[in-house]
Amino acid sequence: MTGNMEGFSWKLFLLSCLVVVESSAQDFGQTQFICTSVPKDMDLCTATMQNSGPAEDLKTTVMQLRETVLQQKETIMNQKETIRELTSKLSRCESQSLPAAGPGGRRPGSKNTMGDVSRGTTDTLAQLGQTLQTLKQRLENLEQYSRGNNTVQANSLKDLLQNKIDDMEKQVLSRVNTLEETRPSSRNDTDQRNRVESTLTSLHHRITDLEKGKETRPTDKFQLTFPLRTNYMYAKAKRSLPxxxxxxxxxxxxxxxxxxxxxxxxxxxxxxxxxxxxxxxxxxxxxxxxxxxxxxx
Structure with missing residues (x-):
């Protein structure tokens, strides 16, 4: 009798467990299990983070794009700073090329020249030559900058430099002509003027080549050409080479x-x-x- 009672109690216990499991399945829905392969020596938490799916890939891509944008902004700021520096230096070159005021507060081109003391021709030409050398150095820096940065800022800076060179050439030639008319010219002054004009011409050629660029440069603008095909073919130089x-x-x-x-x-x-x-x-x-x-x- 005792054995029958114990068997009956175990059956009731199992039946109650089945009822609880069925009610839990009905409350929470069907249970699903996801299997993930994890190496033997790897931490389970680390493996879960690495297998997070497309969300982590998108997050990484966004971070890379943000870093690229920041680098581009930094590059643009550096280019703008270089442009401002070159513009300020060109402005100083232009101010140095203007005629200096005399003790009377008037410039040499004014009508009342009683209080003006004109400077020597040699000193003036030397100052102009120094100014041209400074401008030449600025142009070399611009050429290097333009080779590495083919941007809209570089093109606008080349236009600005062309205008500065044109204005400076007019001022230099006008100043030299005025000095030659007021003072007897010597051989040294003439030679120095020729050097100044040669430097101006060279600057004009270089800025023209810089504006046109390598890719749009026509074949007839080469500094050295071979026009004929003969047994004795000579090169033809269009201007003096450095x-x-x-x-x-x-x-x-x-x-x-x-x-x-x-x-x-x-x-x-x-x-x-x-x-x-x-x-x-x-x-x-x-x-x-x-x-x-x-x-x-």
Whole structure:
């Protein structure tokens, strides 16, 4: 009898557990389990963070975009600062090129010149030459800046520099002409004026090349061209070239079965016609002459 009672009590206990489980399933819905593979030595919390899904990827992308925007803003601020610095220096160059006021408070171009004391021609030309050198240095900095930053600010700065050079050229030439009319010119003053005009011309050519740029530069604007194809083809220089310390030459020479005699390429300087010569003589190998001397391998 006791055994039957114990078996009956276990059946009631199991039945009550099933009722509780069914009621829990009805209250909370169907239970689902998600399995995630975790390495043996990895922390479970770290694995959960790494497998968070597309949300973390989007967050990382947003952070990268924000960092890129900040870098672009910093670059723009640096460019604006450079433009302001160049503009202020050009303004100082323009102010230095203006005629200085005399002791009477009037400039040399005024009608009442009783109290004016004119400066010497040599001193004035020296000051103008120094101003031009400063402007030349600013132009070199602008060329370097323009090569690395092809932006709208760089184009507007080139336009501003062109206007400054035009105004300065008019002021310099007007000042020099006035000094030559009021004082007898000497040979040194004439030479110095020629140097000033040459510097101005060089600046104009350089700013023109800078405005046009490499990509839009037409072929007829090269400083060195070969207009004809003849047995003796000479280069044609449109204006004086600056001093060169190195240059590259590319030749495509077509071989011939018969022995040849001549110079496929030669470069001459004042006082030395055989500064650099590539010479061909009969069946012998081609030789290179440097300063009228054969180079050794």
């Amino acid at each position: 001093e060169m310390y190195s240059f590259s030459v590319c030749l495509w020479i077509k071989s011939n079965a018969s022995p040849g005699v001549g110079t496929p390429f030669s470069y001459a300087v004042p006082g030395q016609s055989n500064e650099l010569v590539l010479i061909e003589w009969s069946n012998n190998p081609m030789e290179i002459l440097i300063n009228d001397k054969v180079t050794s391998n």
